[in-house]
Amino acid sequence: MAMQKRFRVGHGDVFPKGAFIKGEVEKVIDFDKSTQENRVQAVDLNKAGEGTGLPLWQVIVLDADEEAGKKDTAVTVKIAAKHQPVPPENKTPFPWTMVEFVGLTALPYVEYTGSKDKDGHDRTRIVWSFRAEGMVAPGQSASQSAGSSASKGAA
Template identity: 40%
Template sequence: MALQGPIPVGFDMVFPHGCYVVGEVEPVKDFDASTNGRFVQSRDKQSGELVWQVAVMDADPTVKPGQKTVAVKILAPVQPVQPVQPVQPVPPAPMPGLPFTPVEFDHVTVTPYVNGTGRLAYSIKVRAMRAPRSAAVPAPVKNSSTAGKEAA
């Protein structure tokens, strides 16, 4: 089978109604390498990059309340300086008047798995997060019913 490992998808396929940051960007713990009192950050198995995660709320109105918040894992490189320092992903700036920060992700992949309850679930990994692209503002349309008529 040609599909092996993470499956590349578009952001709009995962979050067609958009999503909002509702938590802090945090390092993901490598449970195998960490010991009592010693935290080791997880690395992606394919790229070797550090793994971070952020909680986001799906803006889809049809999603059940208990499934609205999902963790998105972000792969980020380390800075090439000594000692090696992680580059923590930074969410976009908050927008005035909104309780949550809208966000979009680039280079999205999903990995299906069977969760602890026996249901199909997906692990979402991305390479970058950013502010949503602003929608293009359509040009005003002239009203054809009044075009060319003289004022009375």
């Protein structure tokens, strides 16, 4: 069997030391369909028209792994949901909310840095695009997540 482009990964595989949301849950903007006066929210559909068709939301996530590289410390996770996902309650004195992602998938791709090495070759690196079905407080069961993050929130 050939590997699919986007594949399932466990939250602990991607964030073994934990993950924290930095900032708010925001709409993903479809820049191809937007104008300066009218920002259009992106939907979960690929170029072949496959996907849920639900609006896309994004959160900036801080990786708590001290060994994570400088460019890997903060990543974006996108969530397809009818309504804006609501993060779990932050019960710490810190401005970041600890989360666990449910239904996490990863898609690797090559990023060109725009520079060349000493031999004139393009500098590239593998980066990851992450999607999740929802987010919950760490340790919360996956069965509780369906009603708590992807389906409740502001319209």
